[in-house]
Amino acid sequence: MNTEAHTAAINLPTSARRSGPLQIGGRTLSDNAIAAAAACALAFLYVPILVLIVFSFNDNPVTTLPLRGFTLDWYVRALSNEDMLTAVWNSIFVASFAVTLCLLVGLPSAFAMDRYDFPGKSLFRRFALLPITLPGIITGIAMLNMFRAMGMELSLWTVILGHGTALTAVVITQIYARLQRFNRRLEEASSDLGAKPWQTFFYVTLPNIRSAIIGTSLLSFTLSFDEIPVTFFLTGRDNTLPMYIYSTIRRGITPEVNAIGTLIVVASLCLILFSIYLLYSEENE
Amino acid sequence: MNHRQRHRVRLLGVVSGPAAWMLAFLFVPYAVMFTYSFYSRQFPMMIPDFQFGNYLSLLTDPQYYKVLLRTLKISALVSILSVLLAYPLTYFIVFKIKSGRTRTFLYFAVIVPLWVSYLLRAYTWKTILGSEGVLNSFLIWIGVLDEPADLFLYSQFAMVIVLTYIYIPFLVMPVYTSLEKIPQNLVEASKDLGVRPFETFLKITLPLSVPGILAGMTFTFCLTMGDFVAPFLVGGPDGMMIANVVQVQFGTAFNWPLGSALSMVMLAIVLIIISASDKFERAGRLDLA
Amino acid sequence: MSNIVELNNLTRRFGTLTAVDNVNLTVSEGEFITLLGPSGCGKTTTLRMIGGFEFPDSGRVFLDGHDVTDLPPYDRPVNMVFQDYALFPHMSVADNVGYGLRIAGVTRADIAQRVKDALRMVDLESKAQNRPSQLSTGQKQRIALARALIRQPKVLLLDEPLSALDLKLREAMQVELKHLHQKLGITFVMVTHDQLEALVMSDRIVVMHDGALIQEGTPTELYEHPATPYVANFIGTSNLIIATVAETTADFIVGSFGNARLKASSNGSKPPQGNKITLCVRPEKVRLLADGQSVPDGFNVLNGRATEQFFHGNAARIAADIGADAPFLVDMQLGAALGKSQLPGEGMQVRLAIHPENVTVFVEGD
16 A cells, blocks of 8 residues: 555554553543543454454355354355466566565665765655655556556556555665664674675675565565555556456455455465564664 | 775765666656646547646536545545544553553554555445445344445445545554653653643643654545545545546546646645645654654 | 884864864884873774774875775774674674684685684683674673784774773773783774773873874873873873962972962973963872971972862872862872871861972963
């Protein structure tokens, strides 16, 4: 969906700073009211996801209460759906190349921003972060216009270029944050011990930001998988998974979508939690 | 080669690739879009031209400016509602939870759904709000309704619900950061001076969390403006937003110049709001360091 | 003995701040030289320019006769021990120490042997497979040393190597480093803000202030013959009294302040009468006269009133009001000859005897 907020989320404020809650008084009426409001909001956030999961197992083609029986039918149908499986494969294909592109452009960008001062640096920074400050549709349409002007046909490759453009900013923000925390003295020590710059980069710098790179790659991969606005305008004949679901939903609701949805939810959750773990494991180094 | 030259060579090596990429994919596309927005259209082609007709139609044709106004209205509604729901939740997590681990857990419990397919989460509201959906069957079951109500789905109401749902986590994040930054001793000092909790909240906590609220609302507003999925899913005939209009121009209507012009307008509005929000935040920024 | 390090007119600016101001220095081979000064005096920047981590805006750096001013650190025959040790967190201790050899292309077997020897030299063989995060601060420092020395550099640079250690450990390491220097015979260039450390360890000390070199010499020279009041009070403690010239003779300069006069052995200069001078007396060179004790021949005597007492365990310091702007400090060793109870209490009259040779005169402009 939108990547700036995603990247902001990854930069978790360290709650470890606080030792305890602010005591503004004992447990009062307002305390209970706040807790109730919080609970409602949290429930509001999770009810749809629960609905998705519950109804994917419900033996009823219509998603309505009361629940009928338990069935794995929808999963079976979803997993044997040729078109859907092709779409999944396309998404994996796109995501892999898109992430590679992001790393190739994002890593040097992050290094440039962290270590050098050069004329036009703030313009560079603004452009780099542009795709995550704007709604995806604008990026998508702008690139569509460009491809049209170039006479280029839409295909998975244009989608890859679109994702690369949209998601590079994620890599830049994450890697830049990690580089800021990196102890530059380590590189000086390496240089002092005789290592040339490329040796220092491979033997000292890279190993120390490795988990940030992996974490950010996983994050970008997941974001690419779910990308809609940019993809919508750059898709040719081959669909990515979101595009496939989009067209399926247009035709009507089938619980198959619930099944696919649940699978995606579970897979995304795992990937996200793992990447968060990686991005934070270096906090304590 | 002295160190200054070495430095320059290294800089060039690092910056040239990304700079070229940015030129190609972040500057050129917008330049092209900008150019196209002035073209005229002769179905089914577009002709190079320099005319403001596309922009003018946005101002004069009710079909377009009504949708734009509707979009602004809905974006504003969503931003406000999201804040109203997100703020107590965030306040609760930051101030009422004792254990640091629980706090981190709850924070992520709120954030993680963000990464789980926007399309799917928005889609489930279709199943919930539909005439045969969960909400209706629930209300019938407990006796509030006799027959399913049609108004839940395919309306602006549904869109606002769905979008608010999507954006609550987007607001929790900056507000969380803002609230966390408030030094503990400020609130304690206030308490020391005998100020009642609610007043402390109004006079200290709330003002200090304004940067976070502002950032979150700006985000939400700008992104909602560009959203076409929610209208498509649950908007119904009344619910088209400007992004859908743009979508159509590049689709069946095949009016690229108009579509480009509308996109440029969207871009302009978003950029204006972002810089206004930036200036506002900077003006009211307190250095808590 | 040749000059292993030579700094010519070295200047380094950061924006409007001149961090190193026209510094000239030569270091002889095998010396242990210390750059001493408070934070921000330019000592670390100077050290980093020797190592190649900073480049001067003007001036040249010579190592063993070669102009290395433009060379990066990996092309210079020096190695540095960083203030925070900069041990590679993702490598074991053994890999850290052997890193320089690995870069140089030494064979695996050789590396293993030399790493072992290096670890033995710093007494940390058992920690070879540990990670730096598992070491104590003192251990980290020794590994950083081993890592730098294994490459047999011509000059070892040390950036405040002991500042992170607590007192007892620091004192032990001061001695160890000195022994290491004597054993290895290579040149050590150290940076510190701790003057005691500099006095203990160095063959020569260079005092810096605001980017400039103020005085250089052996510890004794700096202590006994400081060139400026700044040096006099930075190295050890000094009583600094602003006075005016009362009279000058062939052998003495007499300064007067308040109701008192102090005679100082002449240093050859003849400041005109009435000029402002600064008189400098080290607290331990002052003799506290007991009641009734006569003033020794040729000594100055100052009358004052004790205001405070500071107990230092084996020593004591008295602050007395003698009519100058600041309290006059007197240091005394406690022990068999003098006990704490014999010290003058607050408010008591004291008589202080000082030999003119122990009074240094600084004229205006020092």
